[in-house]
Amino acid sequence: MTKVAIKDPIETFRDDFTYTNSKEAIERFPFPFPEDEYMYSVNMEMHDRGEVGSVYENPFDVDEHYLSEMVERGIVLEKDPNRFGTLDHMDLHNWDTLELIMESLARDYPDHFSLTKDGDNWHWENRPMGIKDSFVFGDKSTLPMDPFEYIGRQAQGDFVVMDQRDETLWADASLITCAADWSIQFDLGMSFMEWHGPVPLAHEKGVFERALKYLLMVRLGQPVKRFNWTITMNPRMDTAPEVYHEWGHERASVTPDNVGQVVHLRVEVQTLFRLPRSNGMLFGIRTYLISMEDLCTNPAWATRMHRVMKNLHPEIKDYKGITRYHETLTNWLSQFDK
Amino acid sequence: MTAPFSNRVKITSVEQITPLIKHFKFERIDGEPFLPYSSGSHVVVSMKNDSGSHKNPYSLVGSSNNFMQYQIAVRLEDNGRGGSKFMHTQVEVGTELEIGNPYNLFPVYKIARKHLLIAGGVGITPFMTYIDEMDMTKGNFELHYATRDKSHAAFAQNLLERHPESIKLYHDDHGPKLDIEALLNDQPLGTHVYVCGPKGMVDAVLKVADKLCWPETSIHSEEFKAPETGKPFTVRLHKSQRDIEVTEKETLLEALEKADVEIPYSCRGGACGFCKTDVVEGDIDHRDYFLTDEEKKSGKCMMPCISRVNGDNLVLDL
Numbered sequence: 001m002t003k004v005a006i007k008d009p010i011e012t013f014r015d016d017f018t019y020t021n022s023k024e025a026i027e028r029f030p031f032p033f034p035e036d037e038y039m040y041s042v043n044m045e046m047h048d049r050g051e052v053g054s055v056y057e058n059p060f061d062v063d064e065h066y067l068s069e070m071v072e073r074g075i076v077l078e079k080d081p082n083r084f085g086t087l088d089h090m091d092l093h094n095w096d097t098l099e100l101i102m103e104s105l106a107r108d109y110p111d112h113f114s115l116t117k118d119g120d121n122w123h124w125e126n127r128p129m130g131i132k133d134s135f136v137f138g139d140k141s142t143l144p145m146d147p148f149e150y151i152g153r154q155a156q157g158d159f160v161v162m163d164q165r166d167e168t169l170w171a172d173a174s175l176i177t178c179a180a181d182w183s184i185q186f187d188l189g190m191s192f193m194e195w196h197g198p199v200p201l202a203h204e205k206g207v208f209e210r211a212l213k214y215l216l217m218v219r220l221g222q223p224v225k226r227f228n229w230t231i232t233m234n235p236r237m238d239t240a241p242e243v244y245h246e247w248g249h250e251r252a253s254v255t256p257d258n259v260g261q262v263v264h265l266r267v268e269v270q271t272l273f274r275l276p277r278s279n280g281m282l283f284g285i286r287t288y289l290i291s292m293e294d295l296c297t298n299p300a301w302a303t304r305m306h307r308v309m310k311n312l313h314p315e316i317k318d319y320k321g322i323t324r325y326h327e328t329l330t331n332w333l334s335q336f337d338k
Numbered sequence: 339m340t341a342p343f344s345n346r347v348k349i350t351s352v353e354q355i356t357p358l359i360k361h362f363k364f365e366r367i368d369g370e371p372f373l374p375y376s377s378g379s380h381v382v383v384s385m386k387n388d389s390g391s392h393k394n395p396y397s398l399v400g401s402s403n404n405f406m407q408y409q410i411a412v413r414l415e416d417n418g419r420g421g422s423k424f425m426h427t428q429v430e431v432g433t434e435l436e437i438g439n440p441y442n443l444f445p446v447y448k449i450a451r452k453h454l455l456i457a458g459g460v461g462i463t464p465f466m467t468y469i470d471e472m473d474m475t476k477g478n479f480e481l482h483y484a485t486r487d488k489s490h491a492a493f494a495q496n497l498l499e500r501h502p503e504s505i506k507l508y509h510d511d512h513g514p515k516l517d518i519e520a521l522l523n524d525q526p527l528g529t530h531v532y533v534c535g536p537k538g539m540v541d542a543v544l545k546v547a548d549k550l551c552w553p554e555t556s557i558h559s560e561e562f563k564a565p566e567t568g569k570p571f572t573v574r575l576h577k578s579q580r581d582i583e584v585t586e587k588e589t590l591l592e593a594l595e596k597a598d599v600e601i602p603y604s605c606r607g608g609a610c611g612f613c614k615t616d617v618v619e620g621d622i623d624h625r626d627y628f629l630t631d632e633e634k635k636s637g638k639c640m641m642p643c644i645s646r647v648n649g650d651n652l653v654l655d656l
Contacts, residue, residue: 089448091475099374120403138474165447166555217611219604220373220439279376279445 003111006128010068014075014246019235019289025064026294030055032227032267036307038316040202042210047225047271055269058108059223060101060155061286067128069156069178069237076177076238077153083240084149085188086161086173093161094148094173095138096275097282101151126154148173157269157286160184164279168192169215171283178237178287180230180266181321185242200315218281220274228268228285230320231329235264235289254325259332260293263325265305292332302336309333344384345372347408349433355411359460359492360426363400363409367434371405375440377467378560381408382606384436385424391592392421395605397463398440399493401470408437411492413460419567419587441604444534444560446471451528453479454521456543458535462492464560465534469497484508484516484539518546534560566625571650575599576618578656590642590652599656601642608644615642620652 011019021029050056055063076083086094102124106115116123120137131154135142143150152159152175161173169192176184187195192215196208218224232239233250254262271284296302309322309330317323351363366372380395400409412425429435444464446453453472455465462483472479481501485491487509497505508516522531522543531552533543540561547557570586573593584593591613594601604610608626617640624634626641633639642654 092448092471096374163448164445165449213611219441220375275376276374276440277376278448279379279442 004062004066004109005064006062006066006112007064008067008128010071011065013068013072013235013237017234017236019065019068021290021294022064026290026297028054028063029290029295030227030267030269030288031295031298031301031304032229033304033308036304037311038308039313040199040205040207040316042207042214044211044214044224044226047223047273055286055288056225058104059271059273060104060108060157060284061269062105062109062112062156066156070129070153072237073153073177080242082185083177084146084152084175085184086146086148087189090148090161090163090173090278090280091140092278093163093275093280093282094146096277096280097159097161098147098151099137100273100275100282101155105155129154149175157284159285160283161275162192162281162283164216164281166191167216168212169281171195176240176285178285179240180228180232180268180287181239181241181244183241198319200319201313215272215281218272218274220276223271223273225269225271228270230266231322232264232266232289233262235291237287237289251321251324254328256328256332259329260296261291263292263329264289265292265295292329296333296336299336302333306330306333306337344436344438347435347437349429349431349435350407352430356490356492358490359411359413361399361409361411361492362425362429363407364435364437365407372408373439374405375467376442377446377471378444378464379440379442379467380444380464380605381410381440382438382604383410383421383425384438385421385429387424387428391596392419392424393592393595393603393606394421394425395607397444397466399463399466403470411460411463438604441610443605443609444532444558446477447530447556447558450530450556451478452526452530453477454525454529454531455479455481456516456518456521456531456533456535456539457481457483458533458539459485459490460492461533461535461539461560462494463534465532466493468532469501473500479504481505482508482516482521484535485510487511518542519550522546522550522552530556530558532558532560537561568623568646569650571647571652573647574653575656576653584646589644590646594642594656603643606643608641611641613641613643614639616655618653618655621648622646622652623648 013019055061102115105113112127114125122137123134125132148161158176158178160171162169163172171187171190174184174188192212193208202208233253236247239247267288269286273282275282295305317326346367347364348367349362349364353361355361375398380397382393382395385392396410396412398408399411400407412422414426415422446468455468457465465481481504491507494507531547533540540559544557544559567586571584573582573584573590582593582597584590591601591603602612604612609628611628617638622637622640623646625644628641
């Protein structure tokens with residue numbers, strides 16, 4: 001079991017952007033490209049316990065940015081409470097989610113979290129955040145907020161809780177404060193195919209049809225994972241369309257001199273867990289950010305990153321918002337691929 | 339993090355609750371709690387005895403709040419292939435068995451305005467956990483439960499005591515009979531119907547719902563379909579170049595398992611899709627609900643838990 005040293009004082013993901021990765025965080029960064037060319041695929045695999053110290057060691061990864069990301073989540077929710085939303089029929093799913101995350105964190109990070117149960121009377125301690133709460137499992141009135149929002153404010157990464165019906169999955173509850181340019185206020189209540197509607201190329205390839213069929217059969221205790229990625233200017237977690245005016249213009253700020261510091265690879269380790277009591281699914285979107293400068297301290301990653309950018313399909317480039325600075329970035333990366 | 343796929347369990351209680359149904363309770367041998375599960379879930383119970391091995395799916399009927407214990411109810415099937423007979427004659431307190439993790443092919447439709455549950459005989463079993471969920475979510479439901487007579491109505495007393503207003507019993511030997519058409523004709527918009535019982539009952543509900551133009555997505559059924567027997571045949575495994583005999587009484591999946599060919603499975607009744615296997619050659623007798631008509635026609639895949647072959651030439655891509 002790895003002991004996590006959580007950074008305190010906190011780092012910022014806005015304004016002065018004090019977020020940085022330690023050497024250890026760079027080493028464990030989940031670099032997502034297995035090949036020199038990127039294309040959509042049904043890239044799903046079992047979410048088994050991975051190597052000690054890796055981001056896959058535990059089902060829910062806690063890292064050095066834990067407190068900083070929780071503060072950032074609080075800021076976003078304060079400004080826009082609608083980043084959390086749940087439909088009326090999601091109570092069971094939301095309790096399932098609280099249970100799954102609490103049990104995982106308490107088991108995997110006993111220094112930081114503990115959960116004790118006496119029947120339905122539960123006691124939860126989150127030491128990094130200074131939280132100690134007793135509540136009755138299943139009784140919403142004993143928590144200060146919805147159980148999903150409560151635990152979501154204490155776990156890194158965004159979450160969508162999905163109901164399964166009509167042979168598809170419905171995004172019926174979600175807590176999204178680090179969206180890679182998608183809006184949960186727009187997507188809440190949509191089906192799997194609806195909310196993936198804007199993605200180019202993948203529909204024609206039948207990727208979503210196959211992915212959905214696979215997801216519907218995900219079993220209890222057998223979670224799966226996949227990667228997604230994009231590129232973000234500065235270490236900014238909240239790139240939601242609702243605040244486009246705050247970050248959209250930064251795409252024009254890339255110059256040959258600042259690529260290494262400004263441009264960040266943003267990787268989402270997406271996990272899917274069958275929820276036991278509700279038969280729903282928890283979709284975790286755990287975001288990791290790394291500057292090009294830090295990424296290129298690993299020569300293999302630097303070479304691969306250059307080739308992936310160079311070979312990137314124009315439609316994906318557009319969809320991910322890379323077109324504007326693509327040339328500057330690729331030219332800069334070419335120094336590592338000689 | 340993956341949980342073990344199966345659990346070693348020990349029977350802690352056996353009770354004959356109707357002339358044909360026994361109620362079993364069991365715990366994990368390692369003393370750990372089971373996984374929580376959703377209403378309508380089943381588990382596959384693995385049984386081994388002198389006459390071979392059986393793996394049968396049974397709905398969980400226990401309270402969804404006590405995870406130290408799982409419960410199932412098993413009806414003795416005269417014409418079955420031996421699994422229920424094994425459970426009835428050879429399983430007693432202390433017997434050790436193996437069960438898989440729960441899986442749900444018959445979930446509650448969470449946004450239904452009203453849940454209309456129709457059970458026939460042992461088809462009551464998945465509804466036991468439904469009613470727990472209705473209690474918890476204060477769901478609007480009715481249960482219509484038909485059995486041949488009062489003595490065969492498993493769990494009826496308990497259910498009636500809990501929900502005298504919402505539960506109606508019907509017996510073949512006396513009293514009013516379940517009139518499916520009248521029942522379905524008199525439901526508010528937004529009602530979902532769920533039926534679990536013998537084939538005749540499931541077919542009748544589906545037919546009436548169709549006739550009354552119920553939306554397809556508002557109709558849910560679980561037939562406790564056990565694989566039917568068929569002619570013996572030999573299956574050839576293309577990749578491993580082996581020949582395996584499938585006897586009259588066993589399914590293709592069972593024969594493959596006996597020969598140590600591992601194939602993922604869950605429902606063992608042609609519904610879940612886990613055991614889908616590629617076919618190289620053979621005129622398949624498709625008996626499942628999972629494959630699309632197109633896939634069935636293509637002849638390129640089959641569900642070995644329930645389907646067989648016409649004739650005796652079958653080559654699988656294994």
